[in-house]
Amino acid sequence: MPTTTKASLMRLMHTHPQSPPTPKAPTPKPPTPPTKATCPKDTLKLGVCADVLKSLVNVVVGTPPKTPCCSLIEGLADLEAAVCLCTAIKANVLGINLNVPVSLSLLLNYCGKSVPSGFQCD
Numbered sequence: 310m311p312t313t314t315k316a317s318l319m320r321l322m323h324t325h326p327q328s329p330p331t332p333k334a335p336t337p338k339p340p341t342p343p344t345k346a347t348c349p350k351d352t353l354k355l356g357v358c359a360d361v362l363k364s365l366v367n368v369v370v371g372t373p374p375k376t377p378c379c380s381l382i383e384g385l386a387d388l389e390a391a392v393c394l395c396t397a398i399k400a401n402v403l404g405i406n407l408n409v410p411v412s413l414s415l416l417l418n419y420c421g422k423s424v425p426s427g428f429q430c431d
Contacts, residue, residue, distance in 0.1 A: 348393030379420035395430035
């Protein structure tokens with residue numbers, strides 16, 4: 310009897326082979342951190358905001374394009390965007406005489422940002 314059981318067990322093992330071991334999934338690479346947006350080092354690039362500002366101040370019919378100006382401050386936090394535009398306005402890279410607080414507020418609002426409370430562009 311013990312040999313019959315052993316033979317049956319051997320036959321069972323050969324007719325139902327074991328499945329191969331499951332391969333390990335490759336370890337995923339950690340995601341690359343997104344690059345942090347910064348104010349353009351060349352503040353002259355912000356000169357494109359002058360056209361937007363002129364259109365907003367002079368109430369030109371139609372909507373001025375957001376792309377050239379707003380894309381420069383797009384990934385910035387409100388405070389960073391305010392400092393960035395404040396620097397450009399004070400350096401007069403926009404090439405127009407401006408009421409700084411009003412101009413800053415107009416540009417930031419137009420680009421979907423807001424002037425942080427207590428922020429002053431002096």
